[in-house]
Amino acid sequence: MLETLSALANRLRPLTRPLVVVLVMLLIGSAISVFMRDVSILQTALPALVTLMLWVICALVFILAFVKIPARPSADVHGLQRLSRQLNRGFHWLLLGLFALITVAAILISSRLLVEL
16 A cells, blocks of 8 residues: 555656645735735635645645655564664554545535635
């Protein structure tokens, strides 16, 4: 499973720079809509901007966290090196669980914002 996610993250890796650019643009748009009180159209778009930022951050975290996954320890690896690899893979499983929870939260927030609009 981790290897499949790593392959997917490697295929999505070229999208890292465009996602960072989109994130910066969304941050600027959000800052403008928050600090410019006379532009009411931008303030109504703030929930959509925040939702898009959440999805872009989720995509960036996925790509950056799962690009490099340590290989499973083989039978000839013993001692601290084996323990280190197992702990590293366990950490990636923990990241996968957290990423799944964050994705579910993003879906719930997105659906709630769509219902309110």
